[in-house]
Amino acid sequence: SISRFNSVFEAIRENFHELFRKLFGGGKADIILEDPNDPLECGIEIVAKPPGKEPQRISLMSGGEKTMTAIALVMSIFRSRPAPFAILDEVDAALDEANNVRFNTIIQEFLDRSQFIVVTHSKRTMSIADHLYGITMQEPGVSSRVSVKFAADGSGERHAVA
Amino acid sequence: SISRFNSVFEAIRENFHELFRKLFGGGKADIILEDPNDPLECGIEIVAKPPGKEPQRISLMSGGEKTMTAIALVMSIFRSRPAPFAILDEVDAALDEANNVRFNTIIQEFLDRSQFIVVTHSKRTMSIADHLYGITMQEPGVSSRVSVKFAADGSGERHAVA
Amino acid sequence: MYLKRISMSGFKSFAERVEFDFSPGVTCIVGPNGCGKSNVVDAFKWVLGEQSAKLLRGRQMLDMIFNGSSTRRSSGMAEVDLLFDNADRALGLDRDEVLVTRKLFRSGESEYLLNKEAARLKDIRELFLDTGVGADTYSVIEQGRVDHLLTASSVERRAVFEEAA
Amino acid sequence: MYLKRISMSGFKSFAERVEFDFSPGVTCIVGPNGCGKSNVVDAFKWVLGEQSAKLLRGRQMLDMIFNGSSTRRSSGMAEVDLLFDNADRALGLDRDEVLVTRKLFRSGESEYLLNKEAARLKDIRELFLDTGVGADTYSVIEQGRVDHLLTASSVERRAVFEEAA
Numbered sequence: 273s274i275s276r277f278n279s280v281f282e283a284i285r286e287n288f289h290e291l292f293r294k295l296f297g298g299g300k301a302d303i304i305l306e307d308p309n310d311p312l313e314c315g316i317e318i319v320a321k322p323p324g325k326e327p328q329r330i331s332l333m334s335g336g337e338k339t340m341t342a343i344a345l346v347m348s349i350f351r352s353r354p355a356p357f358a359i360l361d362e363v364d365a366a367l368d369e370a371n372n373v374r375f376n377t378i379i380q381e382f383l384d385r386s387q388f389i390v391v392t393h394s395k396r397t398m399s400i401a402d403h404l405y406g407i408t409m410q411e412p413g414v415s416s417r418v419s420v421k422f423a424a425d426g427s428g429e430r431h432a433v434a
Numbered sequence: 435s436i437s438r439f440n441s442v443f444e445a446i447r448e449n450f451h452e453l454f455r456k457l458f459g460g461g462k463a464d465i466i467l468e469d470p471n472d473p474l475e476c477g478i479e480i481v482a483k484p485p486g487k488e489p490q491r492i493s494l495m496s497g498g499e500k501t502m503t504a505i506a507l508v509m510s511i512f513r514s515r516p517a518p519f520a521i522l523d524e525v526d527a528a529l530d531e532a533n534n535v536r537f538n539t540i541i542q543e544f545l546d547r548s549q550f551i552v553v554t555h556s557k558r559t560m561s562i563a564d565h566l567y568g569i570t571m572q573e574p575g576v577s578s579r580v581s582v583k584f585a586a587d588g589s590g591e592r593h594a595v596a
Numbered sequence: 597m598y599l600k601r602i603s604m605s606g607f608k609s610f611a612e613r614v615e616f617d618f619s620p621g622v623t624c625i626v627g628p629n630g631c632g633k634s635n636v637v638d639a640f641k642w643v644l645g646e647q648s649a650k651l652l653r654g655r656q657m658l659d660m661i662f663n664g665s666s667t668r669r670s671s672g673m674a675e676v677d678l679l680f681d682n683a684d685r686a687l688g689l690d691r692d693e694v695l696v697t698r699k700l701f702r703s704g705e706s707e708y709l710l711n712k713e714a715a716r717l718k719d720i721r722e723l724f725l726d727t728g729v730g731a732d733t734y735s736v737i738e739q740g741r742v743d744h745l746l747t748a749s750s751v752e753r754r755a756v757f758e759e760a761a
Numbered sequence: 762m763y764l765k766r767i768s769m770s771g772f773k774s775f776a777e778r779v780e781f782d783f784s785p786g787v788t789c790i791v792g793p794n795g796c797g798k799s800n801v802v803d804a805f806k807w808v809l810g811e812q813s814a815k816l817l818r819g820r821q822m823l824d825m826i827f828n829g830s831s832t833r834r835s836s837g838m839a840e841v842d843l844l845f846d847n848a849d850r851a852l853g854l855d856r857d858e859v860l861v862t863r864k865l866f867r868s869g870e871s872e873y874l875l876n877k878e879a880a881r882l883k884d885i886r887e888l889f890l891d892t893g894v895g896a897d898t899y900s901v902i903e904q905g906r907v908d909h910l911l912t913a914s915s916v917e918r919r920a921v922f923e924e925a926a
């Protein structure tokens with residue numbers, strides 16, 4: 273029904289603006305119905321303005337900026353309609369360290385309502401894990417599970433050891 | 435002409451097998467003319483077999499394995515037909531540390547004939563730079579260049595400081 | 597409801613049975629390139645009814661069965677089991693735990709099981725309706741696909757919003 | 762022949778003129794997300810004659826001109842200059858250095874210059890023929906595109922091999 277879709281859409285829209293600002297430390301973002309006269313059928317446009325920049329075509333945004341905007345949007349939908357778990361496979365690949373930390377902070381805000389299963393190569397991301405599984409191929413071509421510990425090394429940075 | 439294409443194809447094929455083995459520490463890989471009776475028109479197939487594994491569809495390979503295979507192929511073409519410079523933008527994004535080191539080693543083998551301009555977030559990749567440029571946005575939305583130094587930190591790992 | 601465990605045997609690179617237990621909070625899965633991390637993500641989608649081999653990086657569904665290595669013959673079947681805690685009865689069954697199983701044999705024969713009894717995919721889908729759990733839920737983001745919602749057409753994006761509404 | 766310098770002014774996020782000098786070996790370009798690194802890669806492609814705004818992440822070529830920030834108005838034009846060392850005369854001109862320039866104005870007017878004299882894109886392409894330098898050379902790998910050769914159709918892949926042969 274129109275009113276149900278509109279109320280969900282409005283909720284996501286509000287979340288998106290708030291989460292974008294948290295992930296970017298400012299700026300603004302919006303989702304827009306392409307044809308407000310046809311709310312049950314029309315497409316959905318995204319507008320994003322990182323802090324200090326002009327509103328941009330999404331295509332002109334950088335790799336990391338697109339990841340952060342996409343995370344803001346997915347988490348906005350997630351907040352309206354929580355699922356018991358989310359599975360994220362190397363979503364942090366394009367992020368610099370500062371953005372990786374902001375991404376971690378957003379994930380932690382959602383832990384009260386969902387489990388997160390996160391595949392990653394990033395030590396930053398691993399540092400917020402409550403549980404850590406390692407996968408290895410001791411026997412060539414055959415995957416098996418290993419326990420993983422964090423070891424403090426000289427820099428105080430934790431790294432995974434099999 | 436057929437013979438010219440064939441000789442270049444064979445050279446690339448040999449390079450591909452050799453570079454794949456260097457990047458994967460073993461295994462084998464091949465490029466194949468889809469229709470040997472139509473060598474001037476037909477498509478080109480890729481077969482890759484990482485060490486210890488069965489020959490795989492490319493689609494089933496992992497993100498990092500696809501990057502390493504793609505690097506082997508591009509560098510094989512590069513070896514047959516060197517260009518004065520290559521520009522690589524975050525090609526290391528999917529690589530774990532061990533593969534990042536192997537990738538670095540391959541780049542270094544090509545330095546006698548070409549310059550490499552490499553955009554990266556990876557400290558591993560930065561560690562082989564002969565020259566390092568930083569880009570920053572001191573003024574919001576406006577890019578400028580800064581000099582970048584490596585500083586040894588507690589772990590002995592060098593990191594970039596603006 | 598929450599996820600308790602996934603286990604797989606003969607699925608992609610998991611020739612031997614491997615189990616992953618889950619608790620509240622963040623679980624990270626780590627390891628070198630090609631070790632099998634994304635295959636675990638594929639296992640989730642597959643057991644929840646993914647019908648497209650292409651969306652599981654294969655060309656045909658038989659690609660999901662372990663196809664051998666230099667030291668081991670290929671498997672005769674693939675199996676994935678997904679165990680949910682249902683103490684809050686979010687899944688409409690009067691049981692504390694719910695087990696979903698999918699099997700695929702080399703012959704091409706395929707089975708779904710709900711709590712170890714034969715079931716149809718339809719039953720499993722109905723069970724998870726309105727829970728946000730499913731093969732194509734927006735809450736699974738595959739490798740390389742994080743900005744999918746941004747690069748998709750405005751119409752494709754609409755479909756995701758519909759699912760959430 | 763080798764690359765000596767690229768400079769840009771009014772191109773994408775480079776509102777002010779910025780220069781990068783190159784020497785033999787590996788030059789790394791680093792910085793935070795969104796600071797302008799990939800815009801430098803776009804500048805290379807653009808000055809060497811890239812005709813498709815889409816392949817430069819824009820929708821129209823005017824997207825290449827700095828379009829303002831919270832503290833600065835948009836630019837009236839974009840300019841990129843690329844300087845080559847030609848001591849080995851690999852480029853068929855009897856000069857030690859070769860300068861390629863491209864400009865685009867808000868009006869939509871566009872210019873190419875070869876050693877500061879008006880030139881056509883055709884002249885610049887002919888100059889670089891058989892050197893492996895060009896807007897669409899396989900020796901430029903854009904962000905997110907490294908496995909392009911693998912996921913491309915076997916026919917698309919063929920086109921790349923043709924270029925190399």
Ligand SMILES: Nc1ncnc2c1ncn2[C@@H]1O[C@H](COP(=O)(O)OP(=O)(O)OP(=O)(O)O)[C@@H](O)[C@H]1O
Pocket residue numbers: 413484487490494495496497498499528607608609627628629630631632633634635636659660661662663664739
């Ligand atoms: N049916 C199968 N039988 C055996 N091995 C398979 C099968 N399907 C996929 N594989 C193997 O699984 C490996 C890919 O695993 P996966 O994609 O999970 O890696 P990953 O840990 O995610 O790595 P990355 O960090 O590079 O993304 C490939 O080497 C592939 O050959």
Ligand SMILES: Nc1ncnc2c1ncn2[C@@H]1O[C@H](COP(=O)(O)OP(=O)(O)OP(=O)(O)O)[C@@H](O)[C@H]1O
Pocket residue numbers: 322325328332333334335336337366575772773774792793794795796797798799800801824825826827828829904
């Ligand atoms: N015409 C333009 N005018 C002003 N800013 C622009 C223009 N075109 C692109 N930009 C800005 O340039 C930024 C993108 O820069 P770029 O893609 O080079 O980032 P990057 O350093 O590669 O980052 P990442 O590490 O995330 O890939 C975006 O914020 C975009 O808004």
Ligand SMILES: [Mg+2]
Pocket residue numbers: 496497498633634635739
């Ligand atoms: Mg993976």
Ligand SMILES: [Mg+2]
Pocket residue numbers: 334335336798799800904
């Ligand atoms: Mg970039």
